[in-house]
Amino acid sequence: MPEERRNSHSLAWLAVLYAGLIALPYALSYSQQEILVFTTINVLLVMSYRLLTLTGEWSLGHVVIMGCGAYASALASKALGLPVPLSMLIGGVIAGLIAWALSYPLFRMKGFYFLIGSFAAGEIIRLLWKRFRDPFGGPKGIKRIPDLGTIEIGGFTIDFYEPVTYYYVALAVVSVSLFILWRIERSPIGLTFHAVHWQDKLAESVGVDTRRYRIQAFVIASFFAGISGALLAHYVGTINPNRFNVEEMVYVLTWAIVGGTATFYGPILGAVALIVINDILLRELGFDQLRPMFYGLILICSVLFLPKGLESLVPRISRLVRRGNHNPSPPKVQPQEGAE
Amino acid sequence: MLELLAQTALNATYAASYIALVAVGLVLIFGVMGVVNFAHGELYMLGAYAVVALYADAGFPFFLAAAVGLIFVGIVGIGMERTLFRPLRDNPLGGLVASIGFLLILQSLASVWFGVRMEHIPPSTQQILRFSDSVSLPVQRLYVIVGAVILLTALWLFLKRSRFGWALRASAQDPEAAALQGISINQTARIAMFIGAGLAGVAGALTAPLVRTFPYMGHSVIVTAFIVIIVGGVGSLEGAVLAAVIYAFVHTFVTTFFDGVIADIVGLSLMLLVLIVKPTGMFGTADRA
Structure with a gap:
């Protein structure tokens, strides 16, 4: 993709993102x-x-x-x-x-x-x-x-x-x-x-x-x-x-590790994902006392199974999505399934 | 004044005993596995809760509860080795982060099972050794001192005399060469983790009637243990014991003559000073981090 087209592409995405962020509080x-x-x-x-x-x-x-x-x-x-x-x-x-x-x-x-x-x-x-x-x-x-x-x-x-x-x-x-x-x-x-x-x-x-x-x-x-x-x-x-205190520090550490720090968006991904799960999901479900345990489990699982963080999933997913979009002849299994 | 000094020295000896137990365990784990176990303070907390559950709630004898605390926390340590530190052996920062995760889990479990309120554990003995009018030592504290001396001597003999001890020290010095000699790294790691965790557990168990037991009690313990292992030299057991004594005396005396927060600041400054001037500490030689 030429550089200019890529830039305008990502600018468009950024505009969409900010439109979403500005509208978000009303939801x-x-x-x-x-x-x-x-x-x-x-x-x-x-x-x-x-x-x-x-x-x-x-x-x-x-x-x-x-x-x-x-x-x-x-x-x-x-x-x-x-x-x-x-x-x-x-x-x-x-x-x-x-x-x-x-x-x-x-x-x-x-x-x-x-x-x-x-x-x-x-x-x-x-x-x-x-x-x-x-x-x-x-x-x-x-x-x-x-x-x-x-x-x-x-x-x-x-x-x-x-x-x-x-x-x-x-x-x-x-x-x-x-x-x-x-x-x-x-x-x-x-x-x-x-x-x-x-x-x-x-x-x-x-x-x-x-x-x-x-x-x-x-x-x-x-x-x-x-x-x-x-x-x-x-x-x-x-x-x-x-x-x-150091507990807050552990949260920051968790966001960075779970998201990954190699890319610019990694830590944002980690922080937003964990805060949404932790503060919105768990609190509203009434698991207040278990929230540190959630952070602990996430931290251990991400070090053991996803050492490069959530960000390492993004290229894989986008590759999958792109394959789906740009491939003129999709795999033959799907139409067959649809026909049945 | 002399009596105040004597009393403060006795208090410091008691503090040095349990700090040494915790710090020696931490150093042993670091030496053999190269992992900084941030959950060590929570292992101490587990030991204290073993006494809450068995002695205060179920009515078993105090020393039985403390022994169970040692073995139970040691087994938890083996579990940590198997599930966390072994898969992350090539990733020292990973082991550290995993232990932080484990710390949060243990804290949550303790607060769910026992609640966040502070437990009051009745002392197992009311006896007090009186040396003079204002110098005395509760026997409960003497248990901690004697327990620490016995356990640390036993550990020292084990490390210097037994085959396991040789293997342990060999793999601490050079894991690869030790493995080439037929020493199982997994086996030595398991033993080190059992001993290290068990020592933290028994320290918590023995001090449980003397301190406030609550799910977050490990925090101040781990901070103290870090100060001690840095001052003593990371990886040195003798250094950890000596540093525990020095730290306990400094901290207790500053607390007595000024206040607790100032004593904490002095302790942390001591560690920072050692890190700046001589990062290998008093006895440390290995630089594995």
Whole structure:
């Protein structure tokens, strides 16, 4: 297929997708709309995590970094009185800066040691929130975080406290962020991230400072994690240290592993599929207590039986579909079946 | 002041005992199989619930319940080896992720069977050893200390003297060479998993009347165990025991003189410092991760 035709093809698909996403909240109940907002925020979280995994490092502190963004944004808007959109941006920047500071000790480690080191660093930050009532609010966290408020345009009042309107805000922010993440991955920096992961000795031998690129990926990933945290904070209005504990991290890890991280859509697939099953199906069927077990089983099954994630199914399925569509002479079994 | 120090040292010795049991098991599993078992804290929790079910609810003797806890959790460990770690042997990160999945399953099962409320287990003995007016050691705690010393000595003798122990250490050092010598990797992995899990289980069982037993109790245990194995050196049993003692003393003293959260922060910082300065820990040599 020529490049241009393929591009217009995928643009058309993207337009269809967004039309669906914009219409989606009207097909859902109020509580499902709320889950939709969280899902949108979590998509950004897991996608920022994917950028970090591109360089081959798996962190267990990413949710705490998200919390850094949430706390920073909440404090900037509540204690300093800054406008909410500005404090969200500050949340992202602070998360990135904290990651930058942490990267100096953490990137002396690799593999399992990085995993444990990032966990330790995250727990220390979380315990600091817990310990220091001023300004972090201690175990109870920060309450009454300012929301986006209401704006009036030509007689219409738009209330950003409503899930549907907040969903559109989150969708816009997340879309822009994902576009930036996508451009980064396609840029020379992104290709270097891949090289750092798969060929780090080779990359070093041609003069690539692999540590510098690992740090870059970590800081950029943390910035977007911080943005997702800020989106969360100004929606729920209350944040506390437990909201960013290691259990939440396990969920993010599960989304990334179940979806797969080789493609751009893998983690989105994983997050959306699991959140829909977990929060909508299981909750409404009344299996609340068994939901961690569901995550556990899914995690084990996907490591054992689908180690490349859900994304590895997509080419296979699309190949099947394409064979069905484009084959001028379909297999002879089917017409016979139809004739009988 | 001296008495406070003595009392805190006694408390630290008790903490060091059960932490050492948990951490040594974790190190053994890592050494032989190369897998970081995140579900180790939940194995501890299972051991504690064995005592809840058999001793507190069914009325069996405390030590019988603890022994059953050891064997039961050891068998769960063998099951984990067979279903999770053996198929994922060539994929260390896979084993780690699978153990996280297993952790969630065990937590859910415990909360479904026993509920999420905290269990109050009556102590099996009310006796208290009094050394002076303000220095004392409940016999219940002494059980944990004595149990840890006996079990760890037995493990040490087993590893150094018996044929199985030789095989275990050989496959920890070099699995391929060990396999070439006719040592069954599956067999040694099974034994290591039984011992490692069993030690976590018996630690949970022995401490059950002294701590709050609830489905999520494994979290703080696994964090502590990780700190200990990193500080001691990943893969070193002696290092794990020594680090357990150091950690327990630091943590108990900081808790006594400051507060618990600060003690947790100090512990984690200690681990981070070791990771930065000397990632192989005090005794570690192997770098299998």
